[in-house]
Amino acid sequence: MSASEAQKLQVKRMLVDQLHLRMEAEEIGDDTPLFGDEGLGLDSVDAIELVAGIEETFGLTFENEEQARKVLVDVNTLAERIAAEGKFA
Amino acid sequence: MSPGPRLAITGLGVLTACGRGLEALRGAPALGTLPAEVAQGLPRTYGGRFPAALVDPADPERAWVAGGLALDDALADADPPPGCLLILGTGLGPMELQLARFAEPPAPGQLAGALPADLTARLAASRGLDEGPTFCVTCVSGSYALEAAQDALLAGRAPAVAVLGLETLNRQIQAGFCALDALSASWTPGAPPPADGIVLGEAACCVVLEPLDRARARGARIHGVLLGSGVWVDATHLIAPDPGGAGLAQALELALDRAAVGLADLDALTLTADTSPLYAATYAAALERLGGVAAPRESWEAAGGHALAASASLGLAWACTRPGVTANLTVGFGGQNAVSVVARAADPAPAPIPRPAPGWVACAWATGGAPDLEDRFAPRWNPRRPLPAELRPALEASWDALAAAGWGDTPGTAVEGGLVLAVDRVGLAAAERFAAQVDAGRALRPGEFLASLPSTPAGTLGLVLGLHAYQATLCHPERAPLDALEHAVALLRRGALGRVLLVALSVREPEAERRLDAAPAATLAVALALEADAGDVRVAEVRAADEGEQSAAGALLVDLSPSYRGLPAAGLLALARAPAPGGVRWGARCVELTRPGEEER
Numbered sequence: 001m002s003a004s005e006a007q008k009l010q011v012k013r014m015l016v017d018q019l020h021l022r023m024e025a026e027e028i029g030d031d032t033p034l035f036g037d038e039g040l041g042l043d044s045v046d047a048i049e050l051v052a053g054i055e056e057t058f059g060l061t062f063e064n065e066e067q068a069r070k071v072l073v074d075v076n077t078l079a080e081r082i083a084a085e086g087k088f089a
Numbered sequence: 090m091s092p093g094p095r096l097a098i099t100g101l102g103v104l105t106a107c108g109r110g111l112e113a114l115r116g117a118p119a120l121g122t123l124p125a126e127v128a129q130g131l132p133r134t135y136g137g138r139f140p141a142a143l144v145d146p147a148d149p150e151r152a153w154v155a156g157g158l159a160l161d162d163a164l165a166d167a168d169p170p171p172g173c174l175l176i177l178g179t180g181l182g183p184m185e186l187q188l189a190r191f192a193e194p195p196a197p198g199q200l201a202g203a204l205p206a207d208l209t210a211r212l213a214a215s216r217g218l219d220e221g222p223t224f225c226v227t228c229v230s231g232s233y234a235l236e237a238a239q240d241a242l243l244a245g246r247a248p249a250v251a252v253l254g255l256e257t258l259n260r261q262i263q264a265g266f267c268a269l270d271a272l273s274a275s276w277t278p279g280a281p282p283p284a285d286g287i288v289l290g291e292a293a294c295c296v297v298l299e300p301l302d303r304a305r306a307r308g309a310r311i312h313g314v315l316l317g318s319g320v321w322v323d324a325t326h327l328i329a330p331d332p333g334g335a336g337l338a339q340a341l342e343l344a345l346d347r348a349a350v351g352l353a354d355l356d357a358l359t360l361t362a363d364t365s366p367l368y369a370a371t372y373a374a375a376l377e378r379l380g381g382v383a384a385p386r387e388s389w390e391a392a393g394g395h396a397l398a399a400s401a402s403l404g405l406a407w408a409c410t411r412p413g414v415t416a417n418l419t420v421g422f423g424g425q426n427a428v429s430v431v432a433r434a435a436d437p438a439p440a441p442i443p444r445p446a447p448g449w450v451a452c453a454w455a456t457g458g459a460p461d462l463e464d465r466f467a468p469r470w471n472p473r474r475p476l477p478a479e480l481r482p483a484l485e486a487s488w489d490a491l492a493a494a495g496w497g498d499t500p501g502t503a504v505e506g507g508l509v510l511a512v513d514r515v516g517l518a519a520a521e522r523f524a525a526q527v528d529a530g531r532a533l534r535p536g537e538f539l540a541s542l543p544s545t546p547a548g549t550l551g552l553v554l555g556l557h558a559y560q561a562t563l564c565h566p567e568r569a570p571l572d573a574l575e576h577a578v579a580l581l582r583r584g585a586l587g588r589v590l591l592v593a594l595s596v597r598e599p600e601a602e603r604r605l606d607a608a609p610a611a612t613l614a615v616a617l618a619l620e621a622d623a624g625d626v627r628v629a630e631v632r633a634a635d636e637g638e639q640s641a642a643g644a645l646l647v648d649l650s651p652s653y654r655g656l657p658a659a660g661l662l663a664l665a666r667a668p669a670p671g672g673v674r675w676g677a678r679c680v681e682l683t684r685p686g687e688e689e690r
Binding site for chain 1 (some may be wrong): 461534
């Protein structure tokens with residue numbers, strides 16, 4: 001299930017708020033990698049923060065690390081998962 | 090590289106979840122389900138606490154009680170000569186006391202007595218010991234205490250040093266390690282920790298160290314001999330060591346070098362937190378780098394759990410009970426790697442004479458905080474993430490100090506050198522926020538837990554500055570800068586490091602301030618540190634880093650050396666108390682110290 005632009009923007013705002021990014025939500029590309037030097041440059045501590053933030057904001061939890069790894073790729077994959085679980089308000 | 094001094098271990102005091110004494114730690118596992126007040130609602134609910142008969146589980150003074158038991162046993166064992174110094178290594182100090190006081194409405198002075206250094210002061214005063222520094226460097230706190238103990242003995246500052254490693258297991262620490270996802274998910278009661286994470290266990294372990302010749306001369310019982318130790322920080326990540334094991338291999342080589350023994354001489358290795366997959370991989374990689382080590386690996390953690398800041402002193406005590414030469418390996422947050430080498434035999438090679446080595450200290454004392462710091466440090470920091478606000482001035486001053494010192498053309502690229510950080514009470518506000526988060530049953534935020542650790546500022550500074558090799562944090566509400574200066578100078582004199590960046594950091598945390606009712610003493614303490622009798626160290630250059638209201642403090646410091654003497658302390662305190670924008674306040678300057686004979690930079 002693909003997510004709408006508005007839903008993706010919600011995800012981007014969550015990223016900026018939870019991780020205190022020095023950028024506007026709109027500046028984040030849908031397919032910008034969350035981790036690694038090419039993308040937002042998040043690290044392993046950010047990953048745990050992000051999982052906590054996703055749970056807090058959307059009520060989405062991950063069953064295991066493997067599942068989280070597949071979802072925490074970029075805004076597209078994250079928003080799709082939240083939409084598929086019906087977690088967007 | 091100067092070989093280190095041979096130090097006799099003449100006193101042992103061990104208290105763990107298994108009970109009192111080291112033999113208990115070799116017995117049945119004592120890990121189990123933690124009481125509700127510690128673990129209720131947390132994703133991991135097991136660990137090891139001191140036996141209730143020895144330390145009351147509900148006593149907010151359990152750190153004081155446990156530390157006292159271990160200290161008393163060690164002192165009774167060693168019967169050290171008068172003037173024995175106490176040096177404490179602890180990650181969080183008397184956290185139960187802090188948690189109890191966080192739960193009450195803020196009142197002035199409420200947190201006085203609940204800081205890590207307060208524990209050192211109380212324990213020392215009550216036992217007639219000299220109060221030494223307090224190191225808060227998470228799992229390797231005890232390793233840094235050992236380094237300082239060696240320096241104190243070498244310099245003749247004390248005839249004996251009691252090194253106490255101490256960590257209690259409370260709701261804050263258990264929740265913090267849950268937030269970091271560092272605890273085993275599959276442990277079952279009665280079994281040793283499986284290889285998917287650690288199980289925490291509280292511990293207090295004290296070892297009394299003395300110069301070997303003097304211990305022999307006074308007829309002391311010698312349990313073992315500390316042959317050498319090594320610390321190496323790889324500054325790779327805030328909570329992980331270099332996974333390639335380079336930093337740990339370096340620490341092991343340093344320790345072996347100072348001990349003047351080879352890998353093949355080792356009869357055993359003790360590894361801490363090696364059930365963490367990350368750390369296990371680091372250990373394996375480090376040993377592989379050195380060509381493999383045949384010695385068997387041992388650990389007390391199956392019985393007593395991971396002892397955090399008590400690990401280093403437990404390693405010494407453990408090595409005293411097994412034959413041969415043991416290397417104790419510890420890794421910790423901030424890319425910390427520490428190793429000690431201990432021989433049970435009391436007759437190792439004659440003590441080598443250390444050679445003084447040239448070295449210098451760059452001292453940063455910062456106010457303000459430049460707006461473009463993230464961009465400046467982009468090579469070592471993700472510029473999309475803001476640097477912690479409370480560290481910005483320290484980074485700005487460090488930038489200046491590093492540039493003035495000529496430590497690499499671009500601050501932020503990797504530089505080999507030491508970082509010694511003096512903090513008064515950093516992390517209290519974050520600790521209180523994290524405690525509230527835990528109590529409210531909200532999703533645990535690892536960032537808040539990390540921010541509550543006194544060692545995190547140094548870890549972050551080291552990471553951002555790219556300053557690796559050594560990274561100590563000394564905590565004291567007043568004299569931390571003095572302790573830090575002394576520690577840094579001792580490291581230089583011993584030849585352990587060629588250069589050190591000394592940063593004094595005083596964070597004004599309005600929430601914590603209400604509970605402390607204490608003047609931010611760091612301004613005064615830094616001033617005192619700069620005029621302190623540092624022997625062969627002198628002030629070579631003083632740099633101002635900021636303008637405006639805060640530059641008044643700088644002007645004082647500029648005039649510091651001889652002309653400062655006699656300046657009323659009240660004047661400095663008034664400056665320190667002056668309001669600052671944003672409720673965060675810093676003192677700030679940067680000064681370079683050199684030894685005579687060193688070319689001025």
